[in-house]
Amino acid sequence: MDWDQQPETPEETGPQTMAIAFRQPKPEEKSRRPVIVAAVLAVLALIAGVTFVIGFTGDEPSGSPASNDLVSERTAEEQGGSGEADQEPAAEPTSGAAAxxxxxxxxxxxxxxxxEFEEWLGRDIAYAVDYSNRDQWDDVANPTYMLQAWEGSGYRMVYGVVMLPAHDDSATLAAGAAGDYDDYYRTLAQNLVEYGQGDSIIRLAWEFNxxxxxxxxxxxxxDDFVAYWRNIVTTMRSVPGAEKLEFDxxxxxxxxxxxxxxxxxxxEFVDYIGVDVYDIAWTEGSYPYPSGCNTACRKLHQEVAWDSITDAGYGLxxxxxxxxxxxxxxxxxxxxLWDRTETDSQGGMDNPFFIQQMFEFIDDPQNNVAYQAYFDVNPEGKGKHQLADLPRGQARFKKLFGSGG
Known part of the structure; x- marks a missing residue:
């Protein structure tokens, strides 16, 4: 997610349909999935017919219309029953790594x-994520309002920092590679130290792809990107008191x-390899949910989406x-999570399955996850991430990641 120049207006990130084509999709992956999905959906259609006759009691009563061609996600209390989507999954063994x-x-x-989030979760929040204004070079070097806000907060800061200001068309990667902008990042490091944040994690040019x-x-x-990145890291680390800065x-x-x-x-120039991931998918058979999609149908689409999130050429x-x-x-x-019903419906909405899968990924010691941060803000006009608006996902998140997890 790109938090825009003004901190209250984030920009959306989408699928990586970029100008650069280094790797082509695997043909066998593209050809098998539609056939499998179609077959499974056909079976589900037969099952749905039977359950209609005997009286299905699930998330969506048989025959009820779907709003905007999507099934409304509702809490168990609103459903008046224990549909499959609201039942807790079978307890999975945990490695303990997530803790x-x-x-x-x-x-x-x-x-x-x-x-407030920390109090609700019942667990210490170690890291706070933020993004500074970035219209001009002064915004990059002197984000004073932001540094003052977090001074003495007790959180380790994770800052999104750009390599090129948004409104300075003269700035280029080539000039950065030549060292022309080193002073701006030296000033930024000095400011971080001054406000007691010399151990921050810098997400330099986050989501650069x-x-x-x-x-x-x-x-x-x-070549320019790599040289410029190295200049920035070397420059910022050279500032007294900023030796503990880390770069993601x-x-x-x-x-x-x-x-x-x-x-x-x-x-030498990287401390973490970071991945931003949301419950969105464009793979055939994933999102959006089709009209009349019941609990079992929705679960199938969520599983296809998760497969694409993990198994895509450059997936998790x-x-x-x-x-x-x-x-x-x-x-x-x-x-x-991402409820995108107000845009293109390519998100899983209130999807506790995604929360469960993310927990299991984080809990797997082979993935060696050092830190994770939930994006708990709703960008204006671009859908919902905030757990308070996604109650089933919220409940699963607290159960898995809270003090009782």
């Missing part, structure tokens, strides 16, 4: 709201054609393996 993963959250530049604003990374930019090389999850790994700046499984190859811990600086 050691640092928990963070994004609630805007509002320490009090992070505190997504086209947004004036940012449109091309294959020819590879942070991609947006998914896609089949954009090979972000060519922009990896090297072991790929990034877990890549991080291990580089000897770096994995991070998940942004993740969350």
């Amino acid at each position: 050691d993963v640092k928990v963070g959250v994004f609630r805007g530049t509002k320490p009090a709201e992070v505190g 997504v086209r947004k604003g004036r940012w449109n990374l091309q294959a020819a930019d590879r 090389w942070n991609v947006n999850n998914g896609g089949e054609t954009f090979d972000s790994t060519v922009y990896y700046p090297g072991e 499984d790929f990034w877990s393996a890549f991080a291990a190859e580089q000897g770096k811990p994995l991070s998940m600086p942004e993740w969350g």
